[in-house]
Amino acid sequence: MNNTVFDHLHSEGLLSDESFKKIKQRQSSPLFSVHWELKTALYTGVLLLSTGLGILVYKNIDSIGHQVVLAFIAVLCAGCLGWCNKNKKPFSFAKVESPNSLFDYVLLLGVLSFLSLIGYLQVQYGVFGDKYGLATFLPMVVLFFFAYYFDHIGVLTLAITNLAIWMGVTVTPKDLLEHANFNNEKFIYTYLLLGCLLLVAGWATNYYGIKKHFAFSYHHYGVHVTFIALLSGYFFYDYGLSFIWLSCLAVLTWFIFKDAYRKRSFYFLLLCVLYNYIAFSGLIIRSVIKVAESEGFYLISLYFVSSGFGLIIFLTNLNRKLKSNDHLQ
Amino acid sequence: MIIYNKTWLSNLLLIREVEKQYHAGLVSDDELRNIKRAYPIGFYTPGFLARVGMFLLTVVISVFSSSFLSLVFAEARIVEYYGWFIFLGIIHYVILEKMVRVNHHYRSGVDDALLWIFAGLFAGSFYWAVESSSEQYLLASGFVFLLCLFLTIRFSDILMSLVAYLSALAFVFFAWQKTGAFGLATMPFLLMTFSGLSYVIAKRYENKDITRFYTNNFLILQVISLITFYISGNYYAVKELNDMLNGTVSETIPLAWFFWLWTIFLPFIYIGLGIRNRNRVLLRSGLLLLVAAVLTFRYYYHLMPLEQALSLGGIILLGLSVWVTKYLHTPRKGFTAAEVKTQREFELLNLESLAIADTFSAAVEPVAEEGTSFGGGRFGGGGASGGY
Numbered sequence: 001m002n003n004t005v006f007d008h009l010h011s012e013g014l015l016s017d018e019s020f021k022k023i024k025q026r027q028s029s030p031l032f033s034v035h036w037e038l039k040t041a042l043y044t045g046v047l048l049l050s051t052g053l054g055i056l057v058y059k060n061i062d063s064i065g066h067q068v069v070l071a072f073i074a075v076l077c078a079g080c081l082g083w084c085n086k087n088k089k090p091f092s093f094a095k096v097e098s099p100n101s102l103f104d105y106v107l108l109l110g111v112l113s114f115l116s117l118i119g120y121l122q123v124q125y126g127v128f129g130d131k132y133g134l135a136t137f138l139p140m141v142v143l144f145f146f147a148y149y150f151d152h153i154g155v156l157t158l159a160i161t162n163l164a165i166w167m168g169v170t171v172t173p174k175d176l177l178e179h180a181n182f183n184n185e186k187f188i189y190t191y192l193l194l195g196c197l198l199l200v201a202g203w204a205t206n207y208y209g210i211k212k213h214f215a216f217s218y219h220h221y222g223v224h225v226t227f228i229a230l231l232s233g234y235f236f237y238d239y240g241l242s243f244i245w246l247s248c249l250a251v252l253t254w255f256i257f258k259d260a261y262r263k264r265s266f267y268f269l270l271l272c273v274l275y276n277y278i279a280f281s282g283l284i285i286r287s288v289i290k291v292a293e294s295e296g297f298y299l300i301s302l303y304f305v306s307s308g309f310g311l312i313i314f315l316t317n318l319n320r321k322l323k324s325n326d327h328l329q
Numbered sequence: 330m331i332i333y334n335k336t337w338l339s340n341l342l343l344i345r346e347v348e349k350q351y352h353a354g355l356v357s358d359d360e361l362r363n364i365k366r367a368y369p370i371g372f373y374t375p376g377f378l379a380r381v382g383m384f385l386l387t388v389v390i391s392v393f394s395s396s397f398l399s400l401v402f403a404e405a406r407i408v409e410y411y412g413w414f415i416f417l418g419i420i421h422y423v424i425l426e427k428m429v430r431v432n433h434h435y436r437s438g439v440d441d442a443l444l445w446i447f448a449g450l451f452a453g454s455f456y457w458a459v460e461s462s463s464e465q466y467l468l469a470s471g472f473v474f475l476l477c478l479f480l481t482i483r484f485s486d487i488l489m490s491l492v493a494y495l496s497a498l499a500f501v502f503f504a505w506q507k508t509g510a511f512g513l514a515t516m517p518f519l520l521m522t523f524s525g526l527s528y529v530i531a532k533r534y535e536n537k538d539i540t541r542f543y544t545n546n547f548l549i550l551q552v553i554s555l556i557t558f559y560i561s562g563n564y565y566a567v568k569e570l571n572d573m574l575n576g577t578v579s580e581t582i583p584l585a586w587f588f589w590l591w592t593i594f595l596p597f598i599y600i601g602l603g604i605r606n607r608n609r610v611l612l613r614s615g616l617l618l619l620v621a622a623v624l625t626f627r628y629y630y631h632l633m634p635l636e637q638a639l640s641l642g643g644i645i646l647l648g649l650s651v652w653v654t655k656y657l658h659t660p661r662k663g664f665t666a667a668e669v670k671t672q673r674e675f676e677l678l679n680l681e682s683l684a685i686a687d688t689f690s691a692a693v694e695p696v697a698e699e700g701t702s703f704g705g706g707r708f709g710g711g712g713a714s715g716g717y
Contacts, residue, residue, distance in 0.1 A: 005346050014364045015356070022355045031665045032607045034657065037616065038666055041650040049643025055636035102654055109647075270382045301397035308390035312383055312439065319379040 042105040050112040080110025096151040195226030227275040340368035372435035383438030411454040418450035470499035490546040524558035562591035
């Protein structure tokens with residue numbers, strides 16, 4: 001069918017002679033791109049090598065071999081970063097395109113082996129002594145520096161996760177689910193602080209025009225972390241006190257919703273809707289249980305069915321307004 | 330048989346073809362707009378994210394309205410039988426048909442959710458009904474196959490066709506198992522034959538005119554049949570399955586050499602054929618199964634410790650891909666390492682960065698230390714895992 005589609009469109013006059021000729025020419029000599037296969041292979045290679053080396057160092061810590069491994073990692077790190085420095089395009093506060101896809105992965109390998117190196121130096125020689133804060137602070141700063149210097153979003157997200165680690169929490173979804181402990185006031189406030197910090201960073205990135213394409217990463221983590229912190233605060237405290245958290249949530253939603261609507265980003269609108277739905281449903285359930293215990297489940301079911309319908313209609317309308325802009329960003 | 334408006338479906342296929350050329354820069358904005366106007370699509374298809382949101386909300390509505398109904402009828406004591414769940418399933422199906430036919434939903438999240446809840450309710454009730462029978466697995470896999478086949482034909486859902494294929498494979502497996510020791514011994518070859526035939530059929534009908542609305546279903550069928558073709562003869566799968574079914578612990582299996590050859594060389598054959606025929610399905614399946622081959626080999630033969638194997642594998646993989654990238658720097662023999670430009674490039678970059686954060690910091694666990702406010706935490710998100 002593919003072959004006749006364009007003949008058909010051409011004969012109907014919907015496709016100009018020029019476009020038709022270009023398409024025919026391309027179809028007669030199709031290029032088979034192995035771009036994504038190569039990218040996946042590079043990514044897997046970096047993953048395997050950095051993991052393997054990381055374990056290798058710790059396993060051989062008491063033998064003579066670990067010096068060799070350490071030297072290898074140092075050479076690898078220096079080699080990768082040096083190569084990237086030589087091949088990078090000049091620095092700019094705007095977006096700098098990476099010279100080629102190889103560049104991104106070599107940089108990633110260099111940065112990861114740097115982290116292994118720092119970690120090893122601390123464990124073996126105690127370079128940072130008992131100042132554990134410094135031992136996580138330094139890699140974070142270096143990561144942020146590399147992210148901006150080489151213009152690499154992947155390194156930036158690594159830096160953001162390291163910022164969280166320095167503050168004593170995690171941000172990746174998997175770790176949030178596995179390790180995070182929200183029954184602890186200190187955690188909730190740390191998350192809240194981290195989230196606000198990231199939101200401000202995202203805002204400042206746009207406002208001052210420094211690497212504007214980094215704003216998404218800040219905003220993405222900021223929105224999730226802040227919402228989760230506010231929600232856990234809301235569920236942590238008793239009925240009366242929780243209203244303070246609920247009002248904070250409402251204020252935050254207002255800002256993020258307005259911003260997302262202006263930027264026509266359906267992703268953040270959807271996040272606002274879903275997180276608020278969780279909060280509001282929590283409020284309904286808590287209130288219903290307080291008032292009517294026996295018929296509670298009927299009321300709650302009715303609430304979920306009607307609110308579900310309402311939200312679907314709301315999302316449909318929202319999506320129609322932003323029709324062509326449904327993407328991350 | 331297909332539920333959707335066929336003219337709209339054809340228009341959708343046509344516009345996707347044109348959009349591919351548009352993203353490659355061969356069709357102008359005006360042309361695309363005119364073509365879209367000349368070939369209208371009346372489906373309601375929101376973007377991917379809206380689809381996810383509506384899917385979740387539909388599940389919420391379904392769960393609560395079903396439990397509400399069940400509570401209301403709990404007094405009448407009809408809720409405790411599978412008939413009740415069949416009844417709920419029928420309600421879901423009726424709403425699904427209505428949403429698709431009257432409201433023209435097409436991959437909107439609402440229809441996806443209803444489709445899967447219906448299938449789950451029906452399959453679950455059926456299994457409940459035949460649970461006590463001695464042939465329950467055979468019956469259940471047969472029923473799931475028929476159900477999913479029907480839903481695939483009616484809604485051309487890709488995942489549904491995947492489940493249909495897997496249940497058909499399970500049906501063949503359980504049926505052949507009934508023949509006893511002979512059945513067990515010949516099982517790998519039967520499954521190979523079944524998978525191979527499925528691949529040939531899927532390949533043949535991929536681009537036929539009568540199956541033009543099912544192109545993606547046939548594509549996924551090719552992928553899964555290639556994978557099951559490999560697994561049928563994979564040494565680990567054959568040996569462990571044999572042991573499990575016979576209740577034995579064997580040192581080796583008959584025809585071990587054959588299965589080892591199959592395990593190691595089939596991925597290379599896939600990759601080779603994929604490159605020769607410019608077939609992406611074969612190429613990618615081959616690359617994926619190569620990982621399975623390495624893992625199988627490592628399971629039985631420990632040539633070196635894990636970390637050395639990882640490092641060595643990483644170096645080989647990096648070396649190879651760097652070499653191929655350099656080799657294809659200028660296109661050769663119809664291959665190129667360059668990207669075919671798409672509109673969503675920026676988005677993919679963001680997704681990739683999130684994946685980096687998730688994979689490379691997975692092993693790091695922050696430690697709460699009382700007394701110090703920002704002191705906790707171990708080393709940064711390097712690949713350095715292991716207990717240190």
